[in-house]
Amino acid sequence: MPNDHRKTAPRPLALALALAGCCAALAGCGASRAADGSDALDASGKSGTQSPPPATASASASTPASASAPASATASAAATASASAGRPLAGRTVVVDPGHNPGNFRHTREINEKVDIGTARKECDTTGTSTNATAARAAYTEAAFTLDVSHRLRDLLTARGAKVVLTHDADRPFGPCIDERARIGNEARPDAVVSVHADGSAVGNRGFHVILPARVHSGAADTGAIVGPSRALGEDIADRFGRATGTKPSNYIGSGTGLDVRSDLGGLNLSTVPKVFVECGNMRDPEDAALLSSAAWRQKAAQGLADGIESYLGG
Structure with a gap:
């Protein structure tokens, strides 16, 4: 000294x-x-x-x-x-599930084949929704939206040190089916799974919501162990998503909480790890559609998802 x-x-x-x-x-x-x-x-x-x-x-x-x-x-x-210090998610694994697939439109027969979701049998997948086409702009599909946001989310999580697994990268003709998406998530043994979506509701219905798994014990489905952690993940994502995007929780689902519990989604029913679906907005509402079609807003959406995941994982 x-x-x-x-x-x-x-x-x-x-x-x-x-x-x-x-x-x-x-x-x-x-x-x-x-x-x-x-x-x-x-x-x-x-x-x-x-x-x-x-x-x-x-x-x-x-x-x-x-x-x-x-x-x-x-x-x-x-x-x-x-x-x-700059890699708070080092050692963590996150599965990102881009909803639907751009190729589903060309494979309607295959995606209509039903698979077991524990409580029932349901279509392998769907085409998803889209914005309305206008004279100035073609329709923007949900499958294109979810893939873009998932890529942005992957890059943000990777920069924070996480290992990121995508259930698909539009590298297959269609799908994967909802049961396979759950299986991919389970086999990766991740700390969290987030399925990225956008809704297709009526005009005037606006905002985002996060879908949580209900307590299901039927056939191949048993969500007892993931209901609590999935809710914690969903609450953190809803909070951070709203902050990052400046948008409000759904005005038509979830009673203003931005949270919705469902028992009819195979991707949740068959999951054995904490998992949520995020409906980032309503593509059929003009105001929400304008946001979802904006690359700058999609980056904010990815930021909100990444922040919510990091908050849940204690990063």
Whole structure:
């Protein structure tokens, strides 16, 4: 530590002896720190190990190696904390499920085949909804919307350190079916699953809502273990989504809470991990449709989803 007060100047011989002792001590600290190497940073900002320079006899005699170990351990921990500060979701896995598929329109027979959702049998998938076409603009499909938002969400989550699995990337002719989407989510063993959608309700119905799994125990469906965690995930997403987008919870579903509980969705019934569906807005309402068609707003929607997921995971 620097001294903040003055001392009487030492005599020449005393000064020389003092300087010699200081040099030996400093050499010992440097050799010990380099030999440990645990507080050196590699190119990625993580702790690395460097080859130590040969220690001199004076350094070894001056400072035992164990004397610097606590300082090196503290420095290493600080470096690790600093490296992970910008990646709060490191070690986490999130499955993002883009609703529908742009190819479903060309495969109506296949997507109409029914699959088991535990409580009943339901169509493999649907085409989804779309905005109304106008003279100036073609209809914007839900499948295109969900894929775009899912890509943006994937990039945001990845930047925060999460491993992201997409149930599909429009890399298949149609689907996957709703039971396969649930299976993909389960097999990834994620911390959370978010299925991205947009609604197709009446004009005047506006806002977003998050669909939560009901308690279901029937056939292959048993949501008992995920009802609580899924609600926590949904509440965090509803809160952060509203903040990021500036939009309000649905005025037609959820009684103003932005939350809706359903037992008829195979993607939720068959899930064994925390999962929610997010209806980002109503594509059939002109005001909501204008938002959903905006790339800038879709980025805000992805931001809100990412923030909600991070909040739920305690990032």
